[in-house]
Amino acid sequence: MNFKAIFSSSLHDALENALHKDQIESLIEIPKSSNHGDLAFPCFTLAKQLRKSPAFIAEEVAKKINSDWIKRAEAVGPYVNVFFNKSLVSSEILKDVLSADHNYGSSTIGSGKNIVLDFSSPNIAKPFSMGHLRSTVIGNALSNIANQCGYNTFRINHLGDWGTQFGKLITAYKKWGEESKVAESPIQELFKLYIKFHEEVENQPELDDEARKWFKELENGNEEATKLWSLFRSESLKEFQRIYDLLGIQFDSFNGEAFYNDKMEAVVEQLASSHLLEASEGAEVVRLDDQDLPPCLIRKSDGASLYATRDLAAGIYRKQQYDFFKALYIVGQEQTVHFKQVKGVLKKLGYDWADQMEHIPFGLYLKDGKKMSTRKGRVVLLEDVLKEAIELAQKSIEEKNPQLTDKESIAKDVGVGAVLFHDLKNDRMNNIEFSLEDMLTFEGETGPYLQYSNARAHSLLRKAEVQSIEAVFTHGLDDSYSWEVIKLINECSAKMEKSFELLSPSVLAKYLIDLAQAFNKFYAHVKVLEKTSDYNEKLALVKAVTIVLTKGLNTLGMGAPKQM
Numbered sequence: 001m002n003f004k005a006i007f008s009s010s011l012h013d014a015l016e017n018a019l020h021k022d023q024i025e026s027l028i029e030i031p032k033s034s035n036h037g038d039l040a041f042p043c044f045t046l047a048k049q050l051r052k053s054p055a056f057i058a059e060e061v062a063k064k065i066n067s068d069w070i071k072r073a074e075a076v077g078p079y080v081n082v083f084f085n086k087s088l089v090s091s092e093i094l095k096d097v098l099s100a101d102h103n104y105g106s107s108t109i110g111s112g113k114n115i116v117l118d119f120s121s122p123n124i125a126k127p128f129s130m131g132h133l134r135s136t137v138i139g140n141a142l143s144n145i146a147n148q149c150g151y152n153t154f155r156i157n158h159l160g161d162w163g164t165q166f167g168k169l170i171t172a173y174k175k176w177g178e179e180s181k182v183a184e185s186p187i188q189e190l191f192k193l194y195i196k197f198h199e200e201v202e203n204q205p206e207l208d209d210e211a212r213k214w215f216k217e218l219e220n221g222n223e224e225a226t227k228l229w230s231l232f233r234s235e236s237l238k239e240f241q242r243i244y245d246l247l248g249i250q251f252d253s254f255n256g257e258a259f260y261n262d263k264m265e266a267v268v269e270q271l272a273s274s275h276l277l278e279a280s281e282g283a284e285v286v287r288l289d290d291q292d293l294p295p296c297l298i299r300k301s302d303g304a305s306l307y308a309t310r311d312l313a314a315g316i317y318r319k320q321q322y323d324f325f326k327a328l329y330i331v332g333q334e335q336t337v338h339f340k341q342v343k344g345v346l347k348k349l350g351y352d353w354a355d356q357m358e359h360i361p362f363g364l365y366l367k368d369g370k371k372m373s374t375r376k377g378r379v380v381l382l383e384d385v386l387k388e389a390i391e392l393a394q395k396s397i398e399e400k401n402p403q404l405t406d407k408e409s410i411a412k413d414v415g416v417g418a419v420l421f422h423d424l425k426n427d428r429m430n431n432i433e434f435s436l437e438d439m440l441t442f443e444g445e446t447g448p449y450l451q452y453s454n455a456r457a458h459s460l461l462r463k464a465e466v467q468s469i470e471a472v473f474t475h476g477l478d479d480s481y482s483w484e485v486i487k488l489i490n491e492c493s494a495k496m497e498k499s500f501e502l503l504s505p506s507v508l509a510k511y512l513i514d515l516a517q518a519f520n521k522f523y524a525h526v527k528v529l530e531k532t533s534d535y536n537e538k539l540a541l542v543k544a545v546t547i548v549l550t551k552g553l554n555t556l557g558m559g560a561p562k563q564m
């Protein structure tokens, strides 16, 4: 139900075409205090046009407002304030929600359009960093939000599984590596080897040449190199998969950088034949001075390809494969220049669709105000974080609700949800202070608070012991607490769309907090289980809250347990 459209259409009739409908709609305001109505129309623009005082016009217009949905219109100074017919409107909205059920909130604005999301994309043989966590969580939520808006999505994990570092790793593994250790804890061992390489190279610079040679071998398909590389890759993937399983996140493709190994030559040739490739200190680059960007390095002096070369090939491949409406790259802000360069080069090749590629950056995780990094000892391993969150959730359930049957899976939903929500409620560009305690409290703007509100609504429905709620409402709800909840429920699909438009899950996250807060106020003031004449309506509202909260939580990538 579109409140603004109802009001503006009624205003349009009242104003006898003095203003255009769109113009009216853009002028309508939501009053700060609900004492001033649900919507208000300021009469200044009209006053100028008609050369009468705004207050006089407000009086005239208020008298002419006439709609079944609107209970009362009153002039207050220069404003026309309207109050909607709460019982009529709420019955209508509740009918909508109950009949749409879990489809409520979905829309079709994106139907027939494809969105490619490149997210998570950790680097093989390196720990999964907090930055990768943010990319994973934000990318997953954006993909779900896009689906709710009707878009088709393709979720791609662009694994960092190619590049000169694999030459280093092969060199180090051949010198110091042990197969059994790598099999036991692959990423830890491989990362150690990588660090050892960097220590040793200080005194033995020839190691660098060896590493370069091995990467060349790898690029040329040498059997030994390829075998080692696939071992590193598959062992690392196993570890990453454990994290994805914990998070409940899936991908459509794990085509990482290596996938483009046989697709880069074509791009390089195209660049050459378009006379875009220039020699620079033995390497080959594309100059982007005209875009105020540093040159994009395409090929090193030894012929090896680069990160950017692979992203160029990937961009072209994805356009062909998915004919995307948008290609989103959910990657930390430190790669801003890189993505500008990739787009810049593609545009120079005449690919105007490069404008449909969008880098979606995000801020850092901080610990005690400093960047949480994998290098300087401030490393926090993600799997440990998630496991600790789950354990803490389990303890709290054990204390609060020891008789629950499904404790383990609920603890997982709550623990993981806490970590996810702590991230997603922030505007994505903000830095986030990492604190497990803050994440896991049941009060304030947290994941557990949302999940708990939803579980509380479910528990009311269980206690009411009704088989099903009939969507036939004879009374309607007309108290102010229900009304606040109803108005929020009605915003569900608009919030989904806004979240996608701004490519920010925080819009949805904040909306869910508002809804949970309004519901908890309702719960505190309205005796839901008292068999009043509007008993059925109250239960319908509670049911509608569970539908919207569950939809919202799932869209953010969180579980929505019915009990906790």
Ligand SMILES: NC(=[NH2+])NCCC[C@H](N)C(=O)O
Pocket: 118, 121, 122, 123, 158, 159, 160, 311, 314, 329, 331
């Ligand atoms: N198409 C891309 N470049 N995606 C992002 C890759 C992120 C990269 N593996 C990193 O960890 O920094």
